[in-house]
Amino acid sequence: MTCRNVAVFAVLLFIFTPSNVLAANPITMSVNAVGWTVHEETGRVFATIKGKKQVVEYSSDGKEVRRFDVGVDPKEIILKRDLLIVSCTKSPSVYAIDLSKNEVIGSVKLNGIGAIALFCSQVDNPYVYAICKTGTSSWDSEVIQIDTKSMDERRRVKVRSWGQRQPIHVAMSRDGKWIVADARGQLTPSGADLMRVNEEECTFTQVRDYHTSFGPIVAGPRNRYWTFGHLLYTGDITKNLRAFKGSPVAIHPRVDLAASLYKDKVYLQRFSDSSDIDTIALELDTKTPSETTIRFDLKDNLVFVGTNQLAAWVDLKQYADDLLPLKMLSFSNDIESLVDQPLRIPIEVSNPDLEPKTKVVLKDGPKAARIQDGAFVWSPTADDVGAQTFQLEARQTDGTIADSAELSIKVRFPTVDLGFRARSMKLSHDSKYLIVWGPPSEESRGSLSVANGPEELVLINAETLEILAHKTISQGIRCATVDDRWVYIAPKSGNLFYRLDHKLTSDERQFLKSEPNELVKIASDTLAVIGRQLELFKVDPLGDRAKSASVNVNPNIQLPVQLISKETIQIGNRIIDYESGALVRCLTNTLPTLAETPVHGHPYSRQSNQQPKRWGRFTNSNTLTNHAGSQISQWSHPRFLSLSERWPAVIMIRQTANNRDRTYETRLELCNLFDGRIEGSSLIAFDQQQLSGVSFHSQRDQIIVDSARVFVIEGEDLVVAPIPVSIADAMRGPTYFTESQPTEINIGGTKTIKLGVSGPNKNVSYSLAAEFEGISIDSTNGDITIDTNSLWDKFLTRSVSSSRRISRGRDTSSASVNASEYEYLTGKKLGSDQLATQLPISVVLRDAEGQEDATKFALILLGSQKEIDARREQYQKEKERKQAEALAQQEEARRLAQERMEQAKTAREAANKASDSERWDRMETRLRRIEAVLDSILKKLEDE
Numbered sequence: 056m057t058c059r060n061v062a063v064f065a066v067l068l069f070i071f072t073p074s075n076v077l078a079a080n081p082i083t084m085s086v087n088a089v090g091w092t093v094h095e096e097t098g099r100v101f102a103t104i105k106g107k108k109q110v111v112e113y114s115s116d117g118k119e120v121r122r123f124d125v126g127v128d129p130k131e132i133i134l135k136r137d138l139l140i141v142s143c144t145k146s147p148s149v150y151a152i153d154l155s156k157n158e159v160i161g162s163v164k165l166n167g168i169g170a171i172a173l174f175c176s177q178v179d180n181p182y183v184y185a186i187c188k189t190g191t192s193s194w195d196s197e198v199i200q201i202d203t204k205s206m207d208e209r210r211r212v213k214v215r216s217w218g219q220r221q222p223i224h225v226a227m228s229r230d231g232k233w234i235v236a237d238a239r240g241q242l243t244p245s246g247a248d249l250m251r252v253n254e255e256e257c258t259f260t261q262v263r264d265y266h267t268s269f270g271p272i273v274a275g276p277r278n279r280y281w282t283f284g285h286l287l288y289t290g291d292i293t294k295n296l297r298a299f300k301g302s303p304v305a306i307h308p309r310v311d312l313a314a315s316l317y318k319d320k321v322y323l324q325r326f327s328d329s330s331d332i333d334t335i336a337l338e339l340d341t342k343t344p345s346e347t348t349i350r351f352d353l354k355d356n357l358v359f360v361g362t363n364q365l366a367a368w369v370d371l372k373q374y375a376d377d378l379l380p381l382k383m384l385s386f387s388n389d390i391e392s393l394v395d396q397p398l399r400i401p402i403e404v405s406n407p408d409l410e411p412k413t414k415v416v417l418k419d420g421p422k423a424a425r426i427q428d429g430a431f432v433w434s435p436t437a438d439d440v441g442a443q444t445f446q447l448e449a450r451q452t453d454g455t456i457a458d459s460a461e462l463s464i465k466v467r468f469p470t471v472d473l474g475f476r477a478r479s480m481k482l483s484h485d486s487k488y489l490i491v492w493g494p495p496s497e498e499s500r501g502s503l504s505v506a507n508g509p510e511e512l513v514l515i516n517a518e519t520l521e522i523l524a525h526k527t528i529s530q531g532i533r534c535a536t537v538d539d540r541w542v543y544i545a546p547k548s549g550n551l552f553y554r555l556d557h558k559l560t561s562d563e564r565q566f567l568k569s570e571p572n573e574l575v576k577i578a579s580d581t582l583a584v585i586g587r588q589l590e591l592f593k594v595d596p597l598g599d600r601a602k603s604a605s606v607n608v609n610p611n612i613q614l615p616v617q618l619i620s621k622e623t624i625q626i627g628n629r630i631i632d633y634e635s636g637a638l639v640r641c642l643t644n645t646l647p648t649l650a651e652t653p654v655h656g657h658p659y660s661r662q663s664n665q666q667p668k669r670w671g672r673f674t675n676s677n678t679l680t681n682h683a684g685s686q687i688s689q690w691s692h693p694r695f696l697s698l699s700e701r702w703p704a705v706i707m708i709r710q711t712a713n714n715r716d717r718t719y720e721t722r723l724e725l726c727n728l729f730d731g732r733i734e735g736s737s738l739i740a741f742d743q744q745q746l747s748g749v750s751f752h753s754q755r756d757q758i759i760v761d762s763a764r765v766f767v768i769e770g771e772d773l774v775v776a777p778i779p780v781s782i783a784d785a786m787r788g789p790t791y792f793t794e795s796q797p798t799e800i801n802i803g804g805t806k807t808i809k810l811g812v813s814g815p816n817k818n819v820s821y822s823l824a825a826e827f828e829g830i831s832i833d834s835t836n837g838d839i840t841i842d843t844n845s846l847w848d849k850f851l852t853r854s855v856s857s858s859r860r861i862s863r864g865r866d867t868s869s870a871s872v873n874a875s876e877y878e879y880l881t882g883k884k885l886g887s888d889q890l891a892t893q894l895p896i897s898v899v900l901r902d903a904e905g906q907e908d909a910t911k912f913a914l915i916l917l918g919s920q921k922e923i924d925a926r927r928e929q930y931q932k933e934k935e936r937k938q939a940e941a942l943a944q945q946e947e948a949r950r951l952a953q954e955r956m957e958q959a960k961t962a963r964e965a966a967n968k969a970s971d972s973e974r975w976d977r978m979e980t981r982l983r984r985i986e987a988v989l990d991s992i993l994k995k996l997e998d999e
Contacts, residue, residue, distance in 0.1 A: 091361030093350035142170035161206035176231025194220035270302040382457035420445030479756040526559040671791030671908035688731020703788025735782035790814035792910035818903035
């Protein structure tokens with residue numbers, strides 16, 4: 056045995072050797088106490104007395120030593136190292152007494168009603184905590200952090216968000232990292248919350264709750280144990296290890312002993328197995344409810360019991376032969392570690408060198424962990440993300456296990472603490488920079504409205520996850536984006552955007568014609584501002600788009616602009632290469648068409664919540680569909696999802712709630728594109744805040760899938776998780792049409808074009824969705840054969856005979872339109888002897904399993920202007936010849952008609968003469984008849 060071991064053993068032997076005179080009964084005294092505490096190292100006992108404005112100190116023989124004057128109605132009393140902390144409820148206040156000087160050093164007045172609860176750690180800091188009721192509601196309480204050096208209030212935290220919204224008892228671990236709060240006496244069942252504490256930040260984070268009823272809660276030694284009533288717990292407060300006879304339970308920090316009170320008896324039991332040692336009777340009125348305090352006097356080797364009725368000191372010397380040294384493992388628990396970060400945790404064992412000697416053994420847990428030089432050593436990998444548990448044992452040389460404990464380590468992916476609740480983010484095109492923004496945290500925001508108030512913006516190095524700059528945008532942020540040099544921000548008010556450098560210091564601005572909805576870099580030197588009107592700007596130097604020519608866009612027409620992938624971008628009716636601006640695919644016919652049968656369907660039609668097509672698939676909310684919108688798979692629970700650019704897979708983020716712990720577990724899932732089956736799932740975050748409501752817009756704003764990483768916003772944290780490469784590489788993709796398709800051919804003979812197709816090409820059939828004369832497809836390989844001469848000839852025939860001329864004359868407007876449209880589509884000048892036309896092509900492929908994909912594009916065909924001019928000249932000559940023949944025929948017909956007219960006239964005149972003679976004869980006859988009648992009448996008149 057070493058000298059040190061001999062010394063330690065001698066001290067323990069002295070402590071637990073029976074004295075010559077043993078007390079047969081405990082020392083007791085009657086006292087009307089409100090609260091008790093014991094300074095264990097010195098054995099000093101303190102009590103608050105009902106109706107007295109004093110704290111009384113007692114010696115271990117039950118005699119009064121001294122009194123300290125405090126406020127009215129002192130109640131709860133605790134120790135902070137060498138400071139005695141007392142709460143007074145009338146004219147609420149907290150007093151501090153320096154025990155090294157035996158004098159009151161000051162007090163702090165409290166607002167509201169209280170202190171309801173008083174607690175503190177035993178670490179070397181000046182903080183103590185009081186809970187006061189500061190409102191009218193039963194849960195309007197606040198934790199007040201008091202600085203005992205300045206004797207002033209330091210911070211306040213509302214308990215409304217706690218699981219226990221009416222805490223009236225709080226136990227704190229000695230290291231200040233944990234508290235357990237309960238509402239015993241207020242709620243049934245009362246329940247308890249285990250909460251993680253950061254004393255410097257004064258934050259309290261719920262880890263686990265336990266909704267049941269129990270007695271007083273006491274923090275055990277070495278920050279490992281808690282006793283709830285008569286039950287013993289570790290950090291998992293839902294699983295008790297063993298039970299003792301009474302409550303509360305005090306655990307001796309040096310020997311294998313636990314003391315508790317049940318009715319009128321003190322029970323001494325072994326802590327290691329709760330076996331009985333002795334029972335001591337007290338003269339207690341068990342019919343009267345009483346709060347009990349049990350502590351150890353380590354100086355005098357006593358156990359102290361204090362109630363509202365009496366105080367008792369029980370001598371432990373007589374149990375020396377029954378009390379073995381406590382051999383307890385000690386280490387920092389609930390440790391958090393990052394993936395691939397080497398971890399070393401010192402492991403201590405109390406009294407390790409006393410016989411039999413002990414050593415620390417790692418019983419089980421993830422591989423690659425070991426005990427080395429008195430420490431736990433491990434380097435976690437991505438497969439270890441989550442809460443990992445290791446079983447440690449203090450194993451003695453005789454084979455017995457002196458103590459066992461669980462070491463809990465939470466392995467996380469890299470996480471950036473943003474300091475505010477983020478609502479959106481954007482990644483630069485080169486994936487090197489990330490901007491994240493959102494409203495200030497509740498503490499810093501105060502009463503400002505989230506909708507109209509300022510927002511926080513941070514610029515992050517996406518490779519190192521270092522925050523490079525932070526800025527508060529007083530006007531808020533409507534939309535933003537970032538590139539390798541600049542940050543572009545459109546504020547919530549005003550028709551403008553700002554350009555800032557990566558220090559977020561410069562503030563160049565550009566006014567707009569309408570409110571911007573989105574800022575998109577569509578080329579290395581061009582920024583598109585999308586609002587009611589599309590506006591383009593050169594970015595270096597900042598200026599109007601008219602001075603930049605890398606991307607061809609008509610700013611007078613509102614066209615869709617969206618990033619299809621890292622390499623391609625859609626601008627209106629065309630898809631171009633992001634870097635070069637070269638045409639990748641025409642979506643519709645804007646030039647004269649060679650086909651009489653157009654391809655139907657609007658070029659920009661897509662559902663508002665539908666992401667760009669990849670791998671022949673679309674994602675729409677929680678649904679995976681094919682090109683026609685037919686459902687392939689639908690997932691039941693809300694998810695953030697995106698089609699990966701690198702692998703043929705759906706990348707999904709799914710969050711589930713742990714109602715017991717009120718925490719959330721976030722998983723990354725990889726699903727195949729054939730039936731949506733989950734091929735891989737990995738935990739990427741836990742104990743986090745709930746994700747925002749899942750929608751298309753929140754998907755775009757709260758999850759970004761890069762080539763090999765996923766960025767996820769979780770409350771005030773940014774989680775960065777790698778995509779499991781081993782699983783992703785094994786994903787099998789379908790046969791699909793690529794984004795790039797043939798764009799241009801020349802007129803002349805029969806031409807064959809090869810479609811852009813990727814994936815397995817076995818047992819795949821191809822067909823034209825729109826068939827017309829002059830185009831055919833090989834159903835086995837998808838090659839399209841085009842009879843350009845036939846199509847061109849028909850086109851020329853239609854064009855020449857059409858009243859709508861397509862002329863190449865420099866003085867006609869249609870020629871300039873044709874050349875301008877060709878230049879817009881391709882970025883190239885049209886040759887002086889060329890005419891640009893388009894041929895609509897629509898193709899469907901189908902594999903052996905019935906999976907389909909389709910593509911539509913418009914192929915540009917260039918023909919000779921001379922040929923169309925010659926055809927037009929020939930047509931014009933033929934037209935003039937036919938017109939001359941028609942004029943001669945018209946003249947002969949006119950002559951013949953004139954002759955016929957003359958003949959008709961003569962005939963009419965002769966006819967007219969004959970008819971006049973007959974009329975005169977008839978008139979004469981009638982006149983004679985009239986004369987005869989008149990004569991007859993006159994004759995009669997004369998006769999009368």
